[in-house]
Amino acid sequence: MKNKIYRFSINDKAVPSGGWSIFTRVLLALVGLAGLVLAFMFSIVLLAIAAVLALVLILYFWWKTRHLRKRFRETTDEGRVFDGESRRDDL
Numbered sequence: 001m002k003n004k005i006y007r008f009s010i011n012d013k014a015v016p017s018g019g020w021s022i023f024t025r026v027l028l029a030l031v032g033l034a035g036l037v038l039a040f041m042f043s044i045v046l047l048a049i050a051a052v053l054a055l056v057l058i059l060y061f062w063w064k065t066r067h068l069r070k071r072f073r074e075t076t077d078e079g080r081v082f083d084g085e086s087r088r089d090d091l
Contacts, residue, residue, distance in 0.1 A: 020028075
């Protein structure tokens, strides 16, 4: 069985098709691994920022609606229901 030799060319110029040395492969593997670790760390930071922002928005909404929730708790069933609408006599 013959080994086929492929020759690559860019703009009609021959490009060597030899493999990379073991040092180059190890170096590229380490660079790739470092890139994956950095991407994972960056995503964790982004998720933490998103979680803090969501918590701040929820607390802001809870704080802004505290008076409304207090009014709902203090209301009694004095209102009349007419055609599916709730009406209060004191308004």
